[in-house]
Amino acid sequence: MPTYRAPKWSKLDYLHQKALEYYVSYQLLEPQSKDVFMDVGVEKSSYYRVLSCREIYLQDMIYPPGLKRVDGRTFRLGGDAASLPLPKESVDKISLHHTFEHFEGEKDRQFIKQSCHILKPGGKCALFPCFYVTNTTLATPFARLYDIETLQTRILEELPEGVEHTLYEITVDDEDTPDMSKNLGVKINRPMRCLLIRKST
Numbered sequence: 001m002p003t004y005r006a007p008k009w010s011k012l013d014y015l016h017q018k019a020l021e022y023y024v025s026y027q028l029l030e031p032q033s034k035d036v037f038m039d040v041g042v043e044k045s046s047y048y049r050v051l052s053c054r055e056i057y058l059q060d061m062i063y064p065p066g067l068k069r070v071d072g073r074t075f076r077l078g079g080d081a082a083s084l085p086l087p088k089e090s091v092d093k094i095s096l097h098h099t100f101e102h103f104e105g106e107k108d109r110q111f112i113k114q115s116c117h118i119l120k121p122g123g124k125c126a127l128f129p130c131f132y133v134t135n136t137t138l139a140t141p142f143a144r145l146y147d148i149e150t151l152q153t154r155i156l157e158e159l160p161e162g163v164e165h166t167l168y169e170i171t172v173d174d175e176d177t178p179d180m181s182k183n184l185g186v187k188i189n190r191p192m193r194c195l196l197i198r199k200s201t
Contacts, residue, residue, distance in 0.1 A: 018097070020177060020192070022047050024170055025095050025126040028196050035092035036120075040081050040111075041099030048074065057091070059084070082110035086118045094118075094125040101131060101143045108144065109158055112197075116163050119199040130167060130195040155195075162201035168194045 031037055031051050038057040039048055048056050056074045063078030067085070070076055077084070082103065094115055103111055115125045131145045146154065156165055170177055170192040177192045 017177070020170070020172075021097050021128050022050075024168075024192070024194060025097065025128050026050070028126050028168070028194065029093045029095060029124050031093055036090060037093045038077075038086075038091050038095075038118075040094060040096045041102070045097065047095070047097070053093075057086075080107070082107040082114060084114050084118060088117055089120045089123075091118045092120050092123045094123075096125075096127045098129070100127045101145065103144070104142050109154065112155055112158055113160075115197065116160050116199060119197075121199055121201055123199045125197040127195040127197070128192075130193040151195075159197065162199060164198045164200060166196045166198075168196060170194065 029037075031053050033052050033054060035053040036055045036057070037048070037051055037053040038059060039045065040059045042048070042058040042060050043062060048058060054073060057077050058070070058074065059077040059079075059081055061079065061081075063076045065078045068076045068078075077086075079085070081099070100108060100111070119125060130151070159165060
């Protein structure tokens with residue numbers, strides 16, 4: 001967490017939430033040393049530093065367009081996440097942490113199609129968190145909040161054949177995730193949910 005957004009990272013009110021998101025997505029994706037891993041909308045996150053994957057792609061619109069090598073196994077991929085210039089079945093694992101809800105227009109649907117295209121058979125994509133509530137707003141320029149019907153018709157029914165999904169609800173000690181009262185998104189982040197997409201064929 002040291003490089004996440006602020007130099008005084010230990011002072012962040014929502015640090016516990018981000019740490020929990022990263023922990024859960026890591027457990028669900030189970031990154032392996034042989035994997036090609038992509039973190040979408042990574043911004044300044046240091047999540048990738050705990051990964052021992054063969055190749056890691058850090059995607060964000062804040063990066064210059066195109067692909068640039070950061071080190072021997074890490075690349076920055078600038079541009080639109082809904083139009084990824086990666087070959088078919090070239091990525092094993094994809095993570096999104098508070099990214100998917102910011103895709104405007106048809107870009108959420110386009111990203112789902114793109115991710116299913118670039119995932120290898122057996123590959124997984126974790127979208128975290130997955131919102132249900134639509135009667136609230138976020139303190140961002142744009143955020144799409146899905147109720148369960150919209151999630152079903154807009155995203156889940158669009159999944160191609162051979163792609164499965166599981167919707168997880170995260171609890172701690174059998175209760176909703178810890179008090180998020182210091183976080184602006186408390187009403188939509190509790191309970192936490194994660195959508196995991198698996199490509200079987």
